[in-house]
Amino acid sequence: MLAYLIRRLFAAVVMLVVIILVVFGIFFLVPKWAGVDIATSFVGKQADPASVEAVRQKLGLGDPVFVQAWEFFKGIFAGRTYSGGGDVTQCSAPCFGYSFRSEQAVWPVLTERFPVTLALALGAAVLWLIFGLAAGVLSALKRGTLWDRGAMVVALAGVSLPIYFTGLLSLAIFSHSLGWINAEFVPLDESFSGWFGGMILPWITLAFLYAAMYARITRATMMEILGEDYIRTARAKGLREQVVIRKHAMRSTLTPLLTMLGMDLGALMGGAILTETTFSLPGLGQKVLDAIQNQDLPFILGVVLITSLAVLIANLVVDVLYAVIDPRVRLA
Amino acid sequence: MTAPLHEPTAEAAPSAAEEAAVAGAEAKAVQGRSLGRIAWERLKRDKLALTGGIVVLVLIVVAILAPLITNIVGQDPDAYHEDLIDPLFGTPTGSLGGISGDHWFGVEPVNGRDIFARIVHGARISLLVGFLSAIVAVIIGTVLGVLAGFFGGWVDALISRVMDGLLAFPQLLFIIALVSVMPNQMLGLSGTGVRLFVMILVIGFFGWPYIGRVVRGQTLSMREREYVEAARSLGAGRFYILFKELLPNLVAPIIVYTTMMIPTNILTEAALSFLGVGVKPPTSSWGQMLSSAIDYYQSDPMYMVIPGVAIFITVLAFNLFGDGVRDALDPKGSR
Numbered sequence: 037m038l039a040y041l042i043r044r045l046f047a048a049v050v051m052l053v054v055i056i057l058v059v060f061g062i063f064f065l066v067p068k069w070a071g072v073d074i075a076t077s078f079v080g081k082q083a084d085p086a087s088v089e090a091v092r093q094k095l096g097l098g099d100p101v102f103v104q105a106w107e108f109f110k111g112i113f114a115g116r117t118y119s120g121g122g123d124v125t126q127c128s129a130p131c132f133g134y135s136f137r138s139e140q141a142v143w144p145v146l147t148e149r150f151p152v153t154l155a156l157a158l159g160a161a162v163l164w165l166i167f168g169l170a171a172g173v174l175s176a177l178k179r180g181t182l183w184d185r186g187a188m189v190v191a192l193a194g195v196s197l198p199i200y201f202t203g204l205l206s207l208a209i210f211s212h213s214l215g216w217i218n219a220e221f222v223p224l225d226e227s228f229s230g231w232f233g234g235m236i237l238p239w240i241t242l243a244f245l246y247a248a249m250y251a252r253i254t255r256a257t258m259m260e261i262l263g264e265d266y267i268r269t270a271r272a273k274g275l276r277e278q279v280v281i282r283k284h285a286m287r288s289t290l291t292p293l294l295t296m297l298g299m300d301l302g303a304l305m306g307g308a309i310l311t312e313t314t315f316s317l318p319g320l321g322q323k324v325l326d327a328i329q330n331q332d333l334p335f336i337l338g339v340v341l342i343t344s345l346a347v348l349i350a351n352l353v354v355d356v357l358y359a360v361i362d363p364r365v366r367l368a
Numbered sequence: 369m370t371a372p373l374h375e376p377t378a379e380a381a382p383s384a385a386e387e388a389a390v391a392g393a394e395a396k397a398v399q400g401r402s403l404g405r406i407a408w409e410r411l412k413r414d415k416l417a418l419t420g421g422i423v424v425l426v427l428i429v430v431a432i433l434a435p436l437i438t439n440i441v442g443q444d445p446d447a448y449h450e451d452l453i454d455p456l457f458g459t460p461t462g463s464l465g466g467i468s469g470d471h472w473f474g475v476e477p478v479n480g481r482d483i484f485a486r487i488v489h490g491a492r493i494s495l496l497v498g499f500l501s502a503i504v505a506v507i508i509g510t511v512l513g514v515l516a517g518f519f520g521g522w523v524d525a526l527i528s529r530v531m532d533g534l535l536a537f538p539q540l541l542f543i544i545a546l547v548s549v550m551p552n553q554m555l556g557l558s559g560t561g562v563r564l565f566v567m568i569l570v571i572g573f574f575g576w577p578y579i580g581r582v583v584r585g586q587t588l589s590m591r592e593r594e595y596v597e598a599a600r601s602l603g604a605g606r607f608y609i610l611f612k613e614l615l616p617n618l619v620a621p622i623i624v625y626t627t628m629m630i631p632t633n634i635l636t637e638a639a640l641s642f643l644g645v646g647v648k649p650p651t652s653s654w655g656q657m658l659s660s661a662i663d664y665y666q667s668d669p670m671y672m673v674i675p676g677v678a679i680f681i682t683v684l685a686f687n688l689f690g691d692g693v694r695d696a697l698d699p700k701g702s703r
Binding site for chain 1: 533535537538539540541542544545546548549631635638639642643644645655658659661662665666669672673676679680683684687688691
């Protein structure tokens with residue numbers, strides 16, 4: 037068990053290093069090959085040569101990529117001082133970079149926006165797990181019935197609808213035409229009911245997409261497992277159908293879903309970009325989109341790293357849970 | 369060693385054909401059916417999948433003939449019709465977003481461009497990116513998946529790790545980042561050309577592990593089958609086994625995963641355009657139309673509904689067709 041966990045942890049750390057290198061590659065090597073001077077994108081397109089040169093020196097953009105990646109990595113733990121062109125900029129301990137475009141450190145902005153994204157992802161996850169799993173299991177058990185076909189048609193429609201379209205539709209219907217919900221985002225510390233009201237539509241919209249996906253996969257997995265020998269054995273030894281389903285079939289159905297949940301939650305942590313854009317939620321996703329549109333590379337870098345970290349942590353948690361649920365994993 | 373192996377097959381071919389001809393003449397009752405034929409017969413019975421397939425065909429035709437269609441209808445996707453716009457609110461004057469005999473789907477707010485023409489032209493972008501990126505994914509995924517499954521050992525370990533890694537990546541973020549750092553001119557292409565090229569490559573690149581995993585698994589299990597062993601004991605070389613014994617058996621899963629991948633890619637393209645990193649105006653794409661429709665969802669809801677429904681119908685049709693193809697080709701299928 038311990039050896040398994042150490043191995044997974046080691047794999048996660050390797051993966052993180054790879055991700056950092058890839059991110060650096062994307063932002064530093066690709067522009068170089070393409071003949072674009074990245075220093076200009078840190079300053080702005082109309083920058084004069086002198087300030088571009090100052091930024092290049094300040095950020096160490098002339099150094100080899102590995103040196104830059106190392107400096108960045110070191111900054112996360114030890115903080116970082118940018119100096120060059122006469123002025124000095126401090127970026128304290130968890131330094132995820134400093135945006136010279138917006139004149140602010142990346143980390144505080146990330147921590148400010150993260151709670152919004154977290155609340156969106158977790159709230160939606162609760163909804164999609166309840167409805168997705170219930171619909172999938174019921175469909176598998178009542179295969180071929182009207183319920184099954186109805187649920188699967190809805191699920192198929194769900195996975196075929198782009199989230200920004202369902203989002204806009206729900207805004208137009210529930211907020212604008214019917215006036216049931218005031219869809220403005222309100223920070224949680226201002227008013228709970230206002231915050232809750234503003235999050236309802238984003239939660240439902242996001243959860244609808246994932247519930248549809250999970251329902252389809254739950255149904256397929258469940259049906260496959262119900263055909264397995266050990267289910268027949270369980271039935272043959274006289275177990276009640278309820279026990280067969282609950283104790284034998286459900287457990288095996290849940291394991292692959294757990295992997296999915298880990299990945300999906302991790303990916304959403306980096307900002308449910310589409311949902312946040314549609315509903316104007318001030319989360320990480322909207323920040324990264326702004327950063328991309330302004331070519332504000334330090335922010336993009338910061339969010340990509342945070343997301344990758346979230347995906348890794350989520351996968352690690354799933355691995356640990358796996359070991360707890362499934363004895364075969366522990367011994368492997 | 370492989371040379372003598374070719375001869376018997378070359379001789380066997382005509383004799384098999386003769387046999388078939390003789391058998392066909394003698395008794396029509398029992399006929400051997402190929403997998404493709406069985407699949408097609410199953411597919412024909414699946415009404416939903418057929419409907420999906422027909423819609424897909426229509427969409428392909430529309431995309432190919434887009435300029436012709438808009439010419440016949442007499443609408444230019446880039447022509448402004450400011451006379452149809454309410455100067456005070458910037459929204460179309462007619463009801464339902466300005467839908468009329470001339471403008472079947474209405475006109476855009478502010479500049480009054482014909483939405484029907486823009487939807488028809490937008491279909492080209494969606495389908496082009498959807499198909500080509502799927503092809504990119506299939507090529508990379510099949511080659512690497514077969515290599516991993518066939519050679520095993522460190523090749524397999526390396527490729528499998530890369531696939532796991534890519535699947536755990538925050539994909540949309542990386543796709544956005546990659547697409548946004550790409551220059552506006554490269555390889556002799558410019559503007560929309562570069563955007564399309566980059567999107568196809570990047571979406572395809574992040575899609576290959578899905579196919580790669582399946583192909584690897586299939587190859588791994590088939591490598592030890594009796595017919596491969598038989599070929600090997602007859603002295604067949606690695607490449608003969610690879611191309612003549614393994615690849616033909618991989619065609620079915622590859623087709624299934626390709627058809628299921630196209631709608632996902634179409635959604636990704638629309639999402640990128642929606643976020644403003646896809647194709648740039650004035651080239652029209654559905655995602656981009658939806659993104660500009662955000663500002664008008666209260667005053668001109670039709671502007672949002674039409675591109676949204678276009679994406680929905682397209683993706684739904686591909687999904688229905690894909691599900692049908694999977695059911696038809698799946699040997700475990702109960703029908």
